[in-house]
Amino acid sequence: MKKTILIIDDEIGICTSLEFALNSKYDVKSATNSNNALKMLNKEKIDLCLLDLKLGKDNGIDLLKKIKNRLPDMVVIMMTAYGTIETSVEAMQQGAYTYLIKPLSISELNIVLEKAFAYQDLNYRVGYLESELEDRYDRNGIIGKSPLMKDVLKLVDKVKDIDSSILITGESGTGKELIAREIHYSGKRAKYPFEVVNCAAIPEGLLEEEFFGHKKGAFTGAIENKKGKFALANNGTIFLDEIAELSYNLQAKLLRVLQHKEYSPVGSNEKISLNIRVLSATNKDLKKCIEEKTFREDLYFRLNVIEINLPPLRERKQDISLLINYFIKKYNIDFKKNITLISDAAEKKLLKYNYPGNIRQLANILEYAAVMANTNTIEEEDLPADIISYNSGNKIIDKDELSDLSLKEVEKKAIESALQANKGYRKATAEQLGISLKGLFNKIKEYNIDTSQYIE
Template sequence: MKEKILIIDDEVNICTSLVLALKTKYEVMIVDNASDGLFCFQADHFSVCLMDLNVDSRNEMELIKEIKEIDDKVIIIIMTAYSSVSDSMEAIKNGAYTYLIKPLDIQELFLVIKRALKYRYLDERVEYLSQKLEEKNTYHGIIGKSPQMQDVFQMIEKVKNLTTSVLVTGKSGTGKELAARALHYSSGRKQYHFEDVNCAAIPESLLEEELFGHKKGSFTGAIANKMGRFEYADNGTIFLDEIGDMSLSLQAKLLRVLQQREVTPIGSNITKKLNIRVIAATNKDLKKMVEEGSFRSDLYFRLKVIEIKMPELKAHRQDIPLLCSHFIHHYNQQQGKNVQYLTKEAEKILMTYHFPGNIRELSNILEYAMIMCDGKIIKMGDLPEEVQAVNNKGFTVNRIFKEDLSGLTLKEAEKKIILQALEENQWNRRVTAKKLGISDKGLRNKITEYELVKTKKVGK
C-alpha cells in the first residue's frame, strides 16, 4: 500500500508538477486552501503533508498546530521562498519536520520524503517497543522489573483469590492504592465493586455513616435509607486507606464487622451478611501505635493477616527509567505533547535523586519537566531546581554539607550552602552554579533572595 501525501498549495502549476513526479511512488492529493486541508486530515490519514506557508490568509503556525492536534505523527514539510526562511524556522519550532526552498528540486524532495518516512517509522517503532517493555514489566497497573517490585507482584498473586484481610504498608507515594486495586482486579471479585475509602479525608462524625449507612429517621436529616460503602462493596472489595487515622471508637465497630462479616446500618436492628474482601493501607507504624494505645491490637492483628510492603523508590531505582517512560506517555496524552525521552544527563540526575515523595513525586517532576520542555527531549534544565541540585556523585547539596547544617531551617541551610560555594569559587557565578547543579538564573535569584554580598577580606 502506497503512503499518502497531501499537498496544500494554491499554485496550480506547482501542484501539477508535484503530482506528476510523486504519483509513481505515493498516493497524492492536493487542496488549495487551509480549511480543505484540515478537512482532509479529519477524513483520512496522511503520512506526509507538503505545505506552502502562504497558502491563504489563515495563520500558518496555527494551521500546523491544528494539523498536529488531529495527527501528531504526520510529517509536515514546508515549501517556501527565500524571503520566508525565517517563517519556515518558526514553523519547525511549531512542529514542522523541515523546509524546502522553491523552486523545488524533485530529487531533493524524494530524498527528504524518504528520510521523513524513515524517521516516522523509527519514531513509531521506539514508541511501540517502549509500550511493549512497559507491558512486560507491568502488573495490573503497577510498574517495576526490580526484585523488590517482583516480590510485591508474587505476593499479590499468592493471595489475590483469598478472603483474608490484607494490610498494605509503605511511605506516602509508594503506590499502596495501586497494590490494593491490583489485588481486586486480578481476583475473581473484579466484576464487583472496588470501594475506596480514605479514612483521613472524611470527618469522624461522618465516617461511620459513610462506612455502614443509616436507616431513614435515625437522626435529623436522615430523610431516606442510605447504603454504606461496606454493603455497596458486597461480593467485591473495600479499601480502607489511611486506616491509622481512624478513631478508637470506630475501630471497635470495624473490628466487629470484620469478625462477624456483617454490618448494621445506624438506627437499624437488622444486620446484613457480607461477602467482602477488606484491604487496609497506612503510612504509619501501626505496631508502634498499638504500643502507645492509639490503635487497637485486636484490630491490628485482624487486618495484618497478610502484609504487603511497598518499597520506597530509592530502594528500587532501576525502575525509574520504566516509570519515566510511563509518565512521559501519560502526560503526552494529557497535555497533547510529543516528548520522546530524557537526555542521559537528566536521567542520571533522576537516578541519583533521593525522592522523599517516592513515585508520586517522580510523576510530579515529569509533569513539570514536560511543561518546561520546548522540544521532544527533556533536558536537565527542564527539571525542577531541587532535582537539579544533585551533584555528579549522587549526593544532594544538603547531604554534602550536613555536618554544618544541624539546627538550621531549610532556608538558613540553603543560604549557608550557596554562600560557602560562592566563596570557594571566588564568586564566579557560572562555576558556582555548575558546581551546585542549578542554572545561572536560579543562582542569581537565590543571591537576590538571600541578599548575599561578597565580603571583603581584611589584610594582616
C-alpha cells in the same frame, strides 16, 4: 482423569439410573435436596451439575441461582418433566447451560454432556489466556522489574484469590492503592465492586455513616435510606486507606463487623450479612501505634493476616527509567505533547535523586518537565529547580587525597559518602556499595561511623 457430575434430583430412582448409565465414562455423585447439593459443591470438586427443576419443596431455579452465585463457572444442565417455554427461558437467563425434558434420552444426554464439557474447557482456556495477557500487559499501572517489585507482584499473585484480610504498608507515594486494585481486579472478585474509603479524608463524625450507611429518619436531614461503603462493596473488596487514622471508637465497631461479618446501618437494629474482602493500608508503624494506645491490637491482628510491604523508590532505583518512560507517555497524551527523549543530563539528575515522596513525587516532577519542555526532549533545565540543584552529598575524592589515605580510611569515607547520598537508608546504601546489609552494619560498627543524624 474422569469429569465429575453431580445429579440433583429428589427421586432416588432417577439418581440411581443416571449413575448406572453414566458411571463408565464419568465419576457420578448424587444429592436429593438443595442442602446436600450445596454441601457437596462446597467440599468436593464437581465439574457439572444435572439439576431437576422440582426438588420436593425446593425450587430448582432457586438452587441454580445459589450455585451460580457461589460458582459462576459451574456448568448446570436443567432437567424437568414440566417443560414450558417460560421455565426454560428463566433457567437460561439464570445461567443454565441448557434444558432437557424428562424422560431423558441417554444418547441425547451423552451428546449434551460432551458439548457441555467442550464448552467448559474452551472457557477455561480463554480465561487462562486472558489472565496471561492481563499479567503480561496490564498490572493496573504498576511499573517495576526490580527484584523487590518482582517479590511484591509474586505475593500479589499468591493472595489474589483468597479472602484473608491484607495489610499493605509502605511510605506515602509508593502505590499502595495500585497494589490493592491489582489484588482485586486480578482475583476472583474482579466482577464485583471495589470500594475505597480514605480514613484520613473523612471527618470522624461522618466515618461511621460512610462505612455503614443510614436509615431514613436516623438523624436530622436523613430523608432517605443511604447505603454505606460496606454495602456497596458486598461480594467484592473494600479498601480502607490510611487505616491508622481511624478513631479508637470506630476501630471497635469495625472489629465487630470483621468478626461477625455483619453490620447495622446508622439508626437501625437490622443485621445485614457481609461477603467481603478487606484490604487496608497505612504509611505508619501500627505496632508503634499499638504501643502508643492509638490503635487496637486485636484489630491489627484481624487486618494483618497477610502483609505486603512496598519498598520506597530509593530502594528500587532500577525501576526509575521504566517509570520515566511510563510518565512521559502519559503526559504526552494529557498535554498533547510529542516528547520522545530525555537528555542524559536530565536522566542523570532523576536517577541521582532520592525521592522522599516516592513515585508520586517522580510523577509530579515529570508532569512539570513535560509542561516546561519546548522540544521533543526533556532537558535538565526543564526539571524543577530543587531537582537541578540537588546534591546527593557524594564527595569527590581526588587521586592525590586517596594516596594519603589507608585502605580502611578510603573504605570508611566511601561508606560515609554513600550513607549521606542515601540519607542514611542502610538498605539502599548497602546496594550502592555492593555489600550485604549485615556487612554494612558490621562496617559501621568497626569504623565507629556516626549515623545519629539520619532518621530511618
